[in-house]
Amino acid sequence: MSVATSYTEFAAREAHAVSPAYERLALAVSRDDEVLALLGTLPPTKRQPSLLFGVVRLLGGPVEDPAAFHDYTVANWPAIAAEMRSRATQTNEPGRCAVLLPVLAALPQPLALLEVGASAGLCLYPDRYAYRYGDHQRGSGEPVLECAATGMAPPTRLPDVVWRAGLDLNPLDVSDPADLAWLDALIWPEHTHRRARLRAAAAVAAAEPPVLMRGDLVDDLPALAAQVPAGATLVVFHTSVLYQVPAPRRAAFVEVVRGLPGHWIANEAPDVLRHEALPEPPGGAHHNVLALDGTPLAWTRGHGQALSWFG
Structure with missing residues (x-):
């Protein structure tokens, strides 16, 4: 192209x-x-x-x-x-937790979350935010993440997270004004609600900083995954990350992540991480595919604002 x-x-x-x-x-x-x-x-x-x-x-x-x-x-x-x-686009949109939540809440609890391409780690706190799916609200924290969900019942609980860590080539620190300025610059001009959401999520992360490891998604993932505490379900996840990874490294990552214990949640564009026999996406807008362990489940919008379940 x-x-x-x-x-x-x-x-x-x-x-x-x-x-x-x-x-x-x-x-x-x-x-x-x-x-x-x-x-x-x-x-x-x-x-x-x-x-x-x-x-x-x-x-x-x-x-x-x-x-x-x-x-x-x-x-x-x-x-x-x-x-x-x-630099790289390191949009750390906590709103994406709203499309991850239905899968996270359904997995065996408690969870150990490991995000690939974590940026500042703001998506590592799905248990701390609140969510609104139409008339249904879950949780009581800040920010409140709104998602238009179709084809599914909203989750009835938040996940129980006992360990959270991120892997990134260039981890960002929300307590560093320069890093926070870059995250703010990546938010689109009219999106004042997303700026407010960034600040609220950054306050959550600053109060309990996640483990953020500088490293490569293929070479360094197994060692970080090995730190998961006993009794917790490992969940490796990523959202709108793999488009920045060359195709051969993507394939190597998929091989590595499939070999780990636990579960793998991907939320990526369909031309980046391919799946067989996907239904037509809703409308002409860009959508990602939400998948669990390689099985596609839903179409999602890039900032977590909508989810259309088909799995």
């Missing part, structure tokens, strides 16, 4: 009806030969819209007006390119 096409796809499938600013911006970049040429100087994994837009926001550049964005990007390209080369 060309860089221009990837921005057109992002506008149509991810930003449409979710972020008008990023929809406008992505369409403008897809037609902007000067910015496309600059993006072409970066490695293929560093050209994606969310990384470019997040870096420009982090540096204080404009993302609401495409013309101002163009001028800023061209004028400040060396600084933007340096940040894009050194």
